[in-house]
Amino acid sequence: MTGPTRGFFGRSHPKRDERLPPGQYNVGADWPVLTAEVTPRFDPEQWTMTVDGLVDNPQSWSWYDAHALPQSEYRGDIHCVTSWSKFDTTFGGVSVDVLLDSASPKPTASHVLATSTTGYTTNLPLEHVRGNKAWIVWSFDGKPLPREHGGPVRLLVPHLYFWKSAKWVNQLTLLDHDEQGFWERNGYHDLGDPWLEQRYQGD
């Protein structure tokens, strides 16, 4: 069916916020939790962040090593495929560029598979985590990232739908091909650009 829904006019929307991608709404101060797994409890002292696969220097950082790297912040919006967007967030951590520069990806590397302590995975084209577009983050609004939101540490790729920002991330594996992750195998889009409304496979 195309065309209007009988009797639906929507909230007054003459001034729809230009920061909202198509089909999204502003969730305001809330931050819904939508995880398909049990929230893990892990000790940051036991956590390591590993970059491996098609790199010249596979690297692992402990919690303290990672905090000794140059830190940076993301200030901006995030967009969940379930149709909420959250404006003006501030996340702090380390740019994925810093991790990748240290590991030196091989010229054949074209994609990244991010993996979490839970076994959750998600796939990303390499250029989408390069150029100050992706971080591993441990703070939100200046406070430690809450567990249910991926704390103590998660991936942040805010220009893509938020399932790409893997909670509890501990590994980035560089590949010369795209390899679907958890939600991508379960019907969600391989790239997930909210501005192109790439929610599901086939979008």
Next chain:
Amino acid sequence: MQGLSRPTPNGVAIRLDVPDRVEHLPGQHYLVRLTAPDGYTAQRSYSVASAPSDPLIELFVERLDDGEVSGYLADVLAVGDQLEVRGPIGGWFVWHGDSNAVCIGGGTGVVPLVAILRHAAAIGRAERIRLAVSARTLAELPYADELIAAGSLVALTREATADGRAAARLTADEFSGLIEVDATFFVCGSAGFAESASSTLVEMGVPSTAIRVERFGPSG
């Protein structure tokens, strides 16, 4: 839209005849998209309550205060109206019918579990399903009669049940009575309910790989 009922004071079940539909798996959801005359759209996801064998798709919608989509579906939508839907969606929180399933739902989180229950009955495998559900009051529990008839444990947090269970959340004893080796655990409800139920299962020794969680957030 072929039928509408109000199983709870704040909820509507809408039954849709979806042309050329792809058969769903119990646990999956549909997206409903509303379009205003000026092209403005709003969309939300709703769990399917019906079994795959049901000729219609049944979605349960909780009416939220100020809910842009749920308010329309609950108050304006009428039998015979056309609705734009997309689905089925989701390949993780699904029961394929070939394993034992322990289903634990809170509030409207029982809806995908009702689809699992109905599917189990339709394929003659009702014995594979164990159910425990929680709500504030019986009146607020969607599909309460059907769940009770299927033998579900019902925990009400604000009132006693008809069989004398005092008002309380699901207790540790009740959880331990649900534990079953080789079953898949389906936990669905608010973020708080899902968090507490899934972490209780893990504390009782259920491997986290055996637990599938669907967290509902109010989403208008």
